Amino acid sequence: MLRTQEYVLNFGPQHPSTHGVFQILLTLDGERIVKAEPICGYLHRGIEKLAEARTYTQVIPYTDRMDYLAAMLQNVGYVQAVEKLMGIEVPERAEYLRVISGELSRLTSHVLATGVYALDVGGFTGFLLCFREREKMMDLLEELTGSRMTLSYARIGGVADDVTEGWLDKLNKLMDEMPGYIEEYNGLITGNEIFQARTKFVGQLTPETCINYSLSGPVLRASGVNYDLRKAMPYGIYDRFDFEVPLGTNGDCFDRFYCRVLEMEQSVRIIKQAIEQIKEVDGPVMAKVPKVLKPPKGEVYHEIESSKGIIGYYIVSDGTNKPYRLHVRRPSFINLGYLDEMLRGYLIADVVAILGSIDIVLGEVDC
């Protein structure tokens, strides 16, 4: 007897487009998705547990390994949480350096997200084109911090070191060129007819859904919700910069993608302003902090806007030199929460497009 049958397709963890070791069990009717069951945890290293056996300073490198594409933002989130707990005042120059390196990290992350998204929908050249600029930024980050991806540049009370001579000029030059590069991405990727056909009105999210599921970052803003922590509750010195929060209207894959492209322009703006302002700020890059950090008993929660969304650090201190408990609110993980519903009714090709538009990093999802 003839009948149609649903079948299960094992999508990942060994799959080129899951952005790492992520698995989705797709129940399919032909090419259409009936049900999707995301399975994560293949990259779980127990960072939160490991942190309990490390001193406060030793935790910093672990935060690098969560969202390794924008390591500086993870660093800053953590050290600011500890500083909040201990009431440490950070020198102004260090704050500027955090902003500069943080936004540079955000740029590397967004450039990669843009390129990888082009690859997800099948355009290989866009992918390599974005790597070209990412390489330049990575070189700058390497010169600043000594490392390309796992930066560990932030310290509790400041940053590791001051900039070398001429670094800011090099950065300024790259930032001057950046709008031209973004124009190129728009020409090759964003403006492409097929790209738009593939991404527009695919995987739409309403503002209500986004808020109900606690989605954040470009995923939230693409749906038209104006919530960027840098603007909504400025941390550090973000209130000193003039920038806009790009918003989408449809909440589809295209808006999520384009939001990141527009955010790159804003990051460039912030970096350029920071470079202007840091020239007038002299002084140390580290506050006077004790050699052994022993925060007072208590707990603290601090969140910042990372490249993927809101990353929050919750630290419980029992008065010793090691955190009693560390919990991280990882935006990539929480943004995945609605994946099943988002995928239903779409085709296999859309799975890749939707997953890519959320822009996850598995190091952060699994922590």
Add this chain to the structure above:
Amino acid sequence: MLENLFVGTADWLRSLLGGIGFLPTEIAESIVLLVKLVAVLVFILVNALWLVYMERKVAAFMQARIGPNRVGPWGLLQTTCDIGKLISKEIIIPKKADKVVFLLAPVLIFLPPLMVFAVLPLGKNMAALDLNIGVFYLLAIASLSTLFFFMGGWASNSKYSLLGAMRTVAQMVSYELPLVLSLLGVIMIVGSLNLSDIIAAQEHTWLIFTQPIAFLIFFIAAVAETNRCPFDLVEGESEIINGPYTEYGGMGFAMFFLAEYANIMVVCAMATIMFLGGWHAPFGLTFIPSWVWFFIKMYVLIFIVMQFRWTYPRIRIDQLMGFGWKVLVPLSLANIFVTGIGMYIYRAIGW
């Protein structure tokens, strides 16, 4: 001299065999034909290797890279080495695969391009076989490759392969139609299915000028037929890994891989013959041999196909089917209609 390089060689061989004396003419002719076909075979295989190299260079050029440059002069031997490596790999057969079909598919996949090239006139008097139903034969054989892709996908017994195979069939069947219909305009104008006649009819005006829409439809459908980007859903490596070839390794994979390039060569050669005047030299530049002209035109088309791949993202399956059935098929039907009316008017006013 150069113009008659290949034709002259064939004549020389024929006279040589005739000179031996005791051979009947039929056998001598068959030997000459065999040599011709072997020459075509060698040409296609070597050219497929060269096209892989060319693709990598074109990609590198478009992506501001250098591309292969280590093995041999300018990296020319890179693909040869790659194939050498692939040959030395173990052939892995999945446990639940249909062994016979699984192994047969990569062997047969090279059949259609080889068979097609037997009738293509590569230059003046340079068709290995001059069939009088050339176009018909060409289209019939070219669409055979669907079957071999499907064989590979089905026999692998893997869901990704099966999905790829299903896509192949859906895609090839729906793009076969506009491909054939677009050629109908050409056949109407020329009034012959013989490839040599079609080329002869284009001595003064290439058919791309009288049938521009047909050329566009043919070219788009041809890109889809060969599973090239933006219609490379069959492989779609970001979605279904590698489609029908997912389970193939070593030489099995290499055969599919090379067959893709052989197929590109076939469709570009077809486009050259049908629309770009085949081996006719433009602007009276006849001092360049006819077969050189043929290859120049063919490679320009191949270059354009490669450029597509490194520029465009991949189209989605429903958009692909929609584009084929809702745009290309009606457009090609309209083209036939317009061609018919045009021909009627031309004859009525006695041009």
